[in-house]
Amino acid sequence: MSATDGTRTIRVRELARVEGEAALKISVRGGRVQEAQLNIFEPPRFFEALLRGRQFAEAPDITARICGICPVAYQMSAVQAIEQALAVEIPPPIRALRRLLYCGEWIESHGLHVYLLHAPDFLGYQGAIEMARDHRAAVQRGLKLKQTGNRVLTTLGGREIHPVNVRVGGFYKLPSNSALRELVQPLREAREAALETVRWVAGFEFPDCERDYEFVALQADGEYPIDQGRIVSSSGLDLPADRFDEHFVEEQVRHSTALHGRRRDGQSYLVGPLARYSLNHDRLWPLARKAAEDAGLGPVCRNPYRSIIVRGIELVQACDEALAIIEQWERPAQPAVPVAARAATGYGCTEAPRGLLYHRYRLARDGSIEDALIVPPTSQNQPTIERDLEIFANDWLDLADEPLRWRCEQAVRNYDPCISCATHFLRLEVDRG
Amino acid sequence: MGGRDRRPKLAVWKFASCDGCQLTLLDCEDELLALGDAVRIAHFPEATRGRLRGPYDLSLVEGSITTKKDVARIAQIRRQSRRLVTIGACATAGGIQALRNFAGQPGLAGQVYPEPAYLDALATSTPIAEHVPVDFELRGCPIDKRQLLEVITAFLAGRRPQVPAYSVCVECKLAGQVCVMVAHGTPCLGPVTQAGCGALCPRFDRGCYGCFGPMETPNTASLASPLAACGLDRGAIVRLYRSFNAAAPAFRDESFRNERD
Numbered sequence: 001m002s003a004t005d006g007t008r009t010i011r012v013r014e015l016a017r018v019e020g021e022a023a024l025k026i027s028v029r030g031g032r033v034q035e036a037q038l039n040i041f042e043p044p045r046f047f048e049a050l051l052r053g054r055q056f057a058e059a060p061d062i063t064a065r066i067c068g069i070c071p072v073a074y075q076m077s078a079v080q081a082i083e084q085a086l087a088v089e090i091p092p093p094i095r096a097l098r099r100l101l102y103c104g105e106w107i108e109s110h111g112l113h114v115y116l117l118h119a120p121d122f123l124g125y126q127g128a129i130e131m132a133r134d135h136r137a138a139v140q141r142g143l144k145l146k147q148t149g150n151r152v153l154t155t156l157g158g159r160e161i162h163p164v165n166v167r168v169g170g171f172y173k174l175p176s177n178s179a180l181r182e183l184v185q186p187l188r189e190a191r192e193a194a195l196e197t198v199r200w201v202a203g204f205e206f207p208d209c210e211r212d213y214e215f216v217a218l219q220a221d222g223e224y225p226i227d228q229g230r231i232v233s234s235s236g237l238d239l240p241a242d243r244f245d246e247h248f249v250e251e252q253v254r255h256s257t258a259l260h261g262r263r264r265d266g267q268s269y270l271v272g273p274l275a276r277y278s279l280n281h282d283r284l285w286p287l288a289r290k291a292a293e294d295a296g297l298g299p300v301c302r303n304p305y306r307s308i309i310v311r312g313i314e315l316v317q318a319c320d321e322a323l324a325i326i327e328q329w330e331r332p333a334q335p336a337v338p339v340a341a342r343a344a345t346g347y348g349c350t351e352a353p354r355g356l357l358y359h360r361y362r363l364a365r366d367g368s369i370e371d372a373l374i375v376p377p378t379s380q381n382q383p384t385i386e387r388d389l390e391i392f393a394n395d396w397l398d399l400a401d402e403p404l405r406w407r408c409e410q411a412v413r414n415y416d417p418c419i420s421c422a423t424h425f426l427r428l429e430v431d432r433g
Numbered sequence: 434m435g436g437r438d439r440r441p442k443l444a445v446w447k448f449a450s451c452d453g454c455q456l457t458l459l460d461c462e463d464e465l466l467a468l469g470d471a472v473r474i475a476h477f478p479e480a481t482r483g484r485l486r487g488p489y490d491l492s493l494v495e496g497s498i499t500t501k502k503d504v505a506r507i508a509q510i511r512r513q514s515r516r517l518v519t520i521g522a523c524a525t526a527g528g529i530q531a532l533r534n535f536a537g538q539p540g541l542a543g544q545v546y547p548e549p550a551y552l553d554a555l556a557t558s559t560p561i562a563e564h565v566p567v568d569f570e571l572r573g574c575p576i577d578k579r580q581l582l583e584v585i586t587a588f589l590a591g592r593r594p595q596v597p598a599y600s601v602c603v604e605c606k607l608a609g610q611v612c613v614m615v616a617h618g619t620p621c622l623g624p625v626t627q628a629g630c631g632a633l634c635p636r637f638d639r640g641c642y643g644c645f646g647p648m649e650t651p652n653t654a655s656l657a658s659p660l661a662a663c664g665l666d667r668g669a670i671v672r673l674y675r676s677f678n679a680a681a682p683a684f685r686d687e688s689f690r691n692e693r694d
Contacts, residue, residue: 016479055672065677069453116480162575174637
């Protein structure tokens with residue numbers, strides 16, 4: 001209230017341009033940020049509980065419904081975990097097709113975030129439709145990119161949101177060769193648009209905000225992490241998916257319906273594009289690596305505002321890979337391999353557009369799910385988002401409430417938080433006392 | 434812009450859901466900017482921080498009612514909306530989260546959250562129409578893009594939307610799609626499920642799993658024996674009806690019938 005004694009409360013009651021419902025409260029005492037709270041009031045839907053008693057074959061369709069923006073990520077982590085439990089080996093052409101589907105989701109999701117959700121913050125617009133009045137060509141480029149991602153999803157999965165074609169063991173139906181060929185020209189154009197995206201966002205102004213994050217991401221031999229890999233971190237963790245629980249834990253806090261992910265030693269960590277890029281820069285293909293270099297990005301990026309550039313680079317990578325997969329793909333005889341139920345526990349980790357997504361299923365002998373655990377990227381990033389605000393907002397306290405509110409919102413949107421996901425997650429409130 | 438802006442005001446609201454149905458609006462990549470020219474986006478937090486006060490000419494509502502706060506919020510939104518259209522299985526039937534209606538929610542919360550007492554959650558997940566009058570219900574998990582554009586266009590033009598209430602079977606016939614149940618013995622909810630997806634699952638060699646909820650007058654009882662002939666036991670039939678439209682009356686009742694008999 002009064003600025004003279006250095007106390008103030010800033011509230012954002014409903015955070016915009018994020019997927020789901022959340023608020024933000026920043027408390028300022030003695031001229032310093034005392035606490036930042038990301039209040040997630042998205043109503044809980046209890047997915048892990050709903051999965052109990054269902055058949056393993058239902059998990060990809062049910063878990064897709066956790067998130068309309070990244071349903072493929074849920075489907076991919078689910079099938080990976082269940083296939084591990086059931087000792088199913090996925091043939092390389094089926095795996096390639098899944099990676100292609102996942103590339104489609106990265107293109108769709110990153111296209112959406114870069115152009116419709118994040119860029120308006122840098123250019124000072126309330127949203128992309130307002131931004132389109134002055135930057136129509138840019139917004140159209142973003143929509144076209146997003147559309148191409150959606151086209152990959154539709155070709156392989158039947159529809160953009162909650163695709164119907166993914167099953168444990170593979171797919172229900174393989175796409176025709178001609179349908180795959182029809183993706184080539186739009187993907188070539190999307191790759192050009194992705195390169196243009198990197199050049200466009202690299203010209204934005206970025207605040208000088210860096211933190212020494214503990215990055216956590218997947219890592220796999222000879223490839224950028226998307227659909228599989230070992231869990232690695234900047235402090236030297238290196239483990240398979242089935243040891244996630246030994247090192248990471250989710251805890252409940254009163255101000256959020258999304259659980260908070262932490263390392264077991266209590267330390268917060270960061271998943272998502274910055275972590276993936278910084279731990280896997282050497283695994284980017286030449287075109288994406290060159291785009292990063294031209295954009296002035298080193299092999300490690302610790303400025304969360306620059307995540308918009310990293311998403312652009314990942315757009316280049318995803319388009320490039322999608323084209324290569326289509327070019328090299330050899331049609332398998334069957335769309336899926338046989339799967340037999342057994343009692344076992346399986347673990348799956350893939351890279352959702354927003355970061356590491358962990359699933360664990362304990363299956364009974366009849367194939368029913370006895371227990372499920374799902375740890376979405378936004379849950380893991382919540383403590384880090386709050387910590388960012390507690391540190392960065394100190395430099396912004398001379399701003400009036402409205403510009404301060406916007407700046408704080410942008411700091412949250414750096415993470416492309418998906419609140420629907422995290423609430424098995426936003427409004428800003430600044431308490432200046 | 435000279436003079437008063439007379440374009441209609443469009444608002445998008447979210448309750449318990451996955452965000453997919455409102456994302457469908459952003460997925461209209463070819464039409465989005467034209468829509469932004471034709472209407473004032475008055476409230477759509479997923480897309481913009483900009484907000485205009487009500488009343489709103491058309492409100493699109495996604496999600497189901499699962500908390501006490503949301504019971505009050507939907508009543509408030511109804512008061513501000515000239516027309517209110519619910520979009521998707523959560524808003525029209527309670528969604529997948531309505532499985533709690535069958536299981537008893539306190540147990541569920543304890544399985545997911547260490548401190549269930551911190552939560553404001555009702556024991557049930559219910560469709561919007563159970564709380565306020567709704568002008569039109571657009572089905573689907575998720576909704577179909579073309580149907581969404583038809584509904585927005587129709588309401589802005591002041592006419593009823595043309596959205597078929599017949600079954601997925603009719604879509605298969607129109608598409609020349611071979612029946613997966615007859616030809617391959619694949620269990621399929623197509624005969625009792627409302628059209629709208631474009632016979633999607635059969636086109637992908639799988640049976641319909643009911644995303645668009647029950648068709649107008651579904652004969653679920655007579656589908657029981659063909660489903661059994663495809664090898665589904667009672668438990669499997671119950672699970673088939675108990676998914677994204679589990680609490681839609683026709684599907685709910687048929688699942689109870691299979692559980693009981």
